[in-house]
Amino acid sequence: MRIGELARVTGTTARALRHYEQAGLIGSGRAPNGYRTYEESAVVRVRNIRALLEAGFTLEDVRPFLGCLDRDAFGPPSAGALRIARDRLAVLERRIAAQTAARDRLASAIAAAERERAEREAPPAGEAGGGPYG
Numbered sequence: 345m346r347i348g349e350l351a352r353v354t355g356t357t358a359r360a361l362r363h364y365e366q367a368g369l370i371g372s373g374r375a376p377n378g379y380r381t382y383e384e385s386a387v388v389r390v391r392n393i394r395a396l397l398e399a400g401f402t403l404e405d406v407r408p409f410l411g412c413l414d415r416d417a418f419g420p421p422s423a424g425a426l427r428i429a430r431d432r433l434a435v436l437e438r439r440i441a442a443q444t445a446a447r448d449r450l451a452s453a454i455a456a457a458e459r460e461r462a463e464r465e466a467p468p469a470g471e472a473g474g475g476p477y478g
Contacts, residue, residue, distance in 0.1 A: 345381065345382050345384065345386075346375075346379050346380065346381060346382075347361055347362070347372070347379070347380045347382070350382045350386055350387065350390065353387055354387055354390040354391055354394065355394070356390060356394060361382075361390065362380075363403075364390065364393055364403070365380075367403045367404075367406075367407075368407070369389075369393055369403065369406060369407070369410065369413075370382070370386055370389055370390060370393070372386075385414055388413075388414055388415070388416055389413045389414050392409075392412075392413040392414075392415075393406055393413060396409065400432050400433070400435075400436050401428070401429075401432055402432070405428050405432055408424055408425065408428060409425060
């Protein structure tokens, strides 16, 4: 099958497929007209690559899984695969913590700015609207 068909069947883009190929995760042949061609088995491999990427792995993280990417279902994970998964999870947790801290700082800055603005715009005590005759 050609690259466009593989992209359509797997829900990815031709650009992503070329990137996977450049990373050595998939291979292709060439038709007489120079177009890339892929074996039918590439569908399962690309879907598995995408599943790993969507789980937070990087293309480099995917490389050790090459031996099992051509099956519809992964078997029991190896010790190496579990180590990679734990390492990737730790990276994601650090990123989440950093983003949460940044969000909290921004929320605090916005709240402080809103309080300061409200104080500046509030009429001083004793002016119009401040008493029963105001």
